Amino acid sequence: MHNSNSQTIQSTHLLDLMIRDYTIRNFKLNLNTGITQKIHLPSNFSSIEIDTVKLRCGSLRRYGARIGEFHIGSGVTVEPCPERVMLVRQNFGSNWSSIYSTGYNLTGYNYKLVSPVLGLLAYNANPDGVATNPYEINVVATDQNPILIDFLSSKANSTLNPNPSPKKNSSLLCACFTSNGNTSFSEQLSAYVCKGTRQGHYALVTTELPPRDDVDDGGGGMVTSSTKVNGGGGRLSRWKVAVGSVIGSGIGAILLGMLVVAMLVKGKKKAMREEMERRAYEEEALQVSMVGHVRAPTASATRTLPSIPNDRYKNKS
Structure with missing residues (x-):
């Protein structure tokens, strides 16, 4: 199972590279900086939604950006910081999101996906187009000014409850899938809104598993609207x-x-x-007795009693 999970995680990385290369080949060079472009993948990947936008690195650091469900706040750190940065937003939908459930062993943690997996990746770009030798760029935010992921936006709520409650559901957690195979879980910032501190892949998960007979042994598809999302009664x-x-x-x-x-x-x-x-x-050995108000040791009378000599009386007689 461990080898299978490792291969699946490697497959997710290869999928990111495929999306990157296809985005670069189909990027419209005549679009102005800051204009979002939709990328259409081949038919076998048609369920994956891809949007991309090219930004100035300095503007991204000072003002942040918004693409799809991701809102990057101002003051982020971009390492390295080329003249242009290309952001790629991914929505894997209900079909392709299952590879994250399997590869990162969510069922082993008693978690199940309740949203599509959303990805935000950044690459270097040239001023007049995209880079011929692209590489991933780190976009790092802070806890005080994080990257927000809104799963109730129009592009991500298709697999959530059709009538979601505006209140936070304590059974829902935010999952962050890292490229090294780790998964971190955190509380929602608000209802169906997660926060992150860097680019990557995010999803909503729940600890409420269906009865054992209803569990998919294949590693988990998405939870549909018939699955309880807003109720209590879980673990x-x-x-x-x-x-x-x-x-x-x-x-x-x-x-x-x-x-x-x-x-x-x-x-x-x-x-x-x-x-x-x-x-x-000690009292028994020394024969302690009371002398006034003081306890003091006493000894037995061992002295010889004095006697008056009577020689003179004998001489007189």
């Missing part, structure tokens, strides 16, 4: 687990404190008993 939420852990730790600390106090009291009583036994032994 124990994280905050309940955290509260239970805190209460359990508190009870454990109290019991440990009581045990320590009991050991100290027992030790003190033992010391007092030993002191009383030592005093009783």
Whole structure:
């Protein structure tokens, strides 16, 4: 299974490269900077939606950008920073998103996709077109001014609940798929809105799995609108687990404190008993008695009583 997952992750990387090359070949050079262009992939990849836009690197850093479901805030770091940057937005839809569920083993983590996988990648571009030797560029944001991914936008909500609630659903989490095969999960920023700190692939997942008979052994397709998305009744939420852990730790600390106090009291009583036994032994050996209000040792009378010599009386007689 591990080898299969590794091969699938490698396939996702190759898919990104294929999309990049096809985007470069079909990019319209006569479009002005900042104009979004839709890229039509071959028929066997027709379910994948691709948009691209070319921007000045300095403008991207100062003002940010918006393409599809991605909103890049101002103040991002672009490394390296060529004169032009080409952003490629990907929407893998319900069919191709399943390769991320399989490759990153979401079912092993008890998670299931409830949205298409969305990707945002950046490449270098020439002022008069696209680069002949393209390479990926790192677009890095901060937690205070992150990259926002809105899954309720018109281009991404086709596989979500048709009547989504404006309130946050605690059972939904944001998943970020990294190129090295790791997956990180985080809370939603708001209802169906995730935040990221760099370019990559994102999706919404849920911890509410269907009954075992309904689980797809093939690695998971998308959850459709018939699957519960906005309801409760799933697994124990994280905050309940955290509260239970805190209460359990508190009870454990109290019991440990009581045990320590009991050991100290027992030790003190033992010391007092030993002191009383030592005093009783000394009193018995020294015959301690009360002299006024003071306990003092006494000894037995061992002196010889004085006697008055009566020689002079014998001489007189």
